[in-house]
Amino acid sequence: MTQTSTPASEKVWTLIQISDTHLMDQPELEFARMNPEQSFLEVVHDIQQRFPHIDAVVHTGDLAQVAAESTYQRYLQFMQTWNVPHYQIPGNHDDYLAIFPFYKNSDEAHAISFGCWTLILLNSAVKGRVDGWVEQKQLDQLEQLLLEHSKQYVIVTCHHHPFAMQSHWIDQHRLKNSEALKDVIARHTNVKMVLFGHVHQDSENEWQGVRYLSTPSTSVQFKPLSENFALDQAQPGYRVLQLKDNGEYQTYIQRVVLKQAKINTEISGY
Numbered sequence: 001m002t003q004t005s006t007p008a009s010e011k012v013w014t015l016i017q018i019s020d021t022h023l024m025d026q027p028e029l030e031f032a033r034m035n036p037e038q039s040f041l042e043v044v045h046d047i048q049q050r051f052p053h054i055d056a057v058v059h060t061g062d063l064a065q066v067a068a069e070s071t072y073q074r075y076l077q078f079m080q081t082w083n084v085p086h087y088q089i090p091g092n093h094d095d096y097l098a099i100f101p102f103y104k105n106s107d108e109a110h111a112i113s114f115g116c117w118t119l120i121l122l123n124s125a126v127k128g129r130v131d132g133w134v135e136q137k138q139l140d141q142l143e144q145l146l147l148e149h150s151k152q153y154v155i156v157t158c159h160h161h162p163f164a165m166q167s168h169w170i171d172q173h174r175l176k177n178s179e180a181l182k183d184v185i186a187r188h189t190n191v192k193m194v195l196f197g198h199v200h201q202d203s204e205n206e207w208q209g210v211r212y213l214s215t216p217s218t219s220v221q222f223k224p225l226s227e228n229f230a231l232d233q234a235q236p237g238y239r240v241l242q243l244k245d246n247g248e249y250q251t252y253i254q255r256v257v258l259k260q261a262k263i264n265t266e267i268s269g270y
């Protein structure tokens with residue numbers, strides 16, 4: 001696992017995954033009884049406090065709940081003020097064909113490298129559908145990118161979950177050709193993990209030595225193992241990845257206690 005021949009480097013790359021911000025077209029509007037804008041800003045504030053020096057933020061989709069230009073423009077302005085490299089892939093709620101402003105060639109896989117690590121972005125969103133599919137063209141590109149980056153440690157990202165969450169309603173909306181994706185990944189030894197969102201909860205699977213990890217939403221959480229749609233009391237969160245150039249890494253979920261939730265609890269106590 002560890003390459004001892006790699007030149008010693010103390011550099012640790014810090015990557016943050018956020019997901020499912022579900023921003024509205026107006027910042028004051030609520031989604032599922034929560035203001036997603038406020039929650040997103042509190043999550044980002046937490047990231048900024050804990051990690052003043054990060055190398056990139058990757059957003060794994062459902063940036064917008066209301067896919068309007070004003071939604072994306074607000075997000076974009078905010079990220080530019082934050083001034084960190086940021087990458088976004090579309091989710092089922094994003095209008096990736098018309099106005100999603102980040103991922104212009106949505107039928108293409110994209111690769112970004114940090115030292116000995118490479119992040120590959122895939123689009124699993126399909127217009128008009130809640131479930132996901134990665135087109136054959138992108139699977140071919142993924143295969144090619146994995147060959148080209150055979151000496152790199154690779155993180156693959158998409159929006160939809162390739163593994164069942166044991167939650168009936170969510171699993172109807174999974175990545176429908178996940179076997180095809182897993183087959184490509186299993187043919188290579190350089191993929192360390194696959195990161196995704198969509199399920200609004202933390203989860204972990206391992207298959208053929210590759211970890212498949214989901215990340216909570218920055219807004220509402222879905223109840224794990226639930227047969228029908230249900231929200232969870234868990235706090236929003238994000239994933240932290242600390243990557244060393246020798247292939248070693250650490251990853252974990254950081255939850256954020258919202259100010260708003262605290263205030264509500266206090267008020268309901270009266």
Ligand SMILES: [Zn+2]
Nearest residue numbers: 062091092198
């Ligand atoms: Zn989604």
